[in-house]
Amino acid sequence: MQETDALRDARHELEVCNACRYCEGFCAVFPAVNLRRAFSAGEVSYLANLCHGCRGCFYACQYAPPHEWGINVPRRLAQVRAQSYAEYAWPPALARAFERNGVVVAGAVAAGIALVLLLTVGFVPDAALYGAHAVVPGAFYRVIPLWAMQAVGLVTFLFSLLALGMGAARFWKDAGGRGKITLAAVAAALHDVATLKNLGGGGGGCNDNSERFSMRRRRLHHAMMYGFLLCFAATCVGFFYDSFLGWAAPYPFFSLPVLLGTIGGIGLLVGTFGLFAMKLVDDPMPAARELLGADVALLGLLFFAALTGLALLALRGTGAMGVALAVHLGVILALFVTLPYSKMVHGVYRGAALLRSAIEKRAGVG
Ligand code: SF4
Ligand code: SF4
Structure with missing residues (x-):
């Protein structure tokens, strides 16, 4: 640093x-x-x-x-x-994405939607794009081929994982400290991440705008975090069904990927909207203006990812399915591309910091 x-x-x-x-x-x-x-x-x-x-x-x-x-x-x-x-951004040339992060993320979302929509409108016959659709296996792939979804999704997601991993390694090296990574330390850090224990502050939760304690922020953050993880699990299960079992999407409502995605999507909507609403009334004194754009951009990105996903679920048996699919995939593409250059990185660095803290407590670093 x-x-x-x-x-x-x-x-x-x-x-x-x-x-x-x-x-x-x-x-x-x-x-x-x-x-x-x-x-x-x-x-x-x-x-x-x-x-x-x-x-x-x-x-x-x-x-x-x-x-x-x-x-x-x-x-x-x-x-x-x-x-x-x-x-800690990697590659370092992309560090500037954090300078005006709200604009960068919003621009990525607009570009992602425009790109997928243009390609879809340009290459998909009108009958397949705008015609009435039935909820039958393979219906999505008549609009956007499975290979295209999987290839773009895998390349962007794996690059983002690499960039996040490189950032975490830079943070870890810079943080220094002694002591070894042990199973007990990893378990303690995972427990702190899963429960957001540190949002407990000096009493029963956070102090959003006064000395009064409130669990609101912790609960909304839980809704957002677990909503995101459920949506990610839905994507992984869908990928497994398609790639290894040959079961083509869209799946029935009472199937594992759709139930995970629906519950996760609702959690994301509630969590992101609630956290955004809290920003409007929070005391600005203990906040840093430098992070406001990145905060709002990430909340907006996750909100639209959930909203377009649920809209696709509602519209998948209608003539609007093709456009709804293209818009949702455009937002997901932006989400994957901007993961390492949005405030999403806070989860990685905070998790690594909690692990460093758990190691220090056990090693009695001084
Ligand atoms: S240092 Fe941060 S987490 Fe700890 S009490 Fe202060 S604001 Fe809360
Ligand atoms: S200086 Fe203020 S913030 Fe720091 S430990 Fe003392 S009371 Fe807490």
């Missing part, structure tokens, strides 16, 4: 916290701070990505604004997180 004003400000506040220690039990960040006497740039980045932005330490802090010290740990760490997303 480069030394920047944001990084220096965050380091200064962490040093104050190290002397104060009032927030020790709030989350994983403060015990990790207390294990250190000095903070390298990589360690500040690690602590920034360990922070879940629950804001508990902002409302509890006796040195927060209007105090002259103006301590604002959630904002400082969010600013460093924003910097880290760009610095």
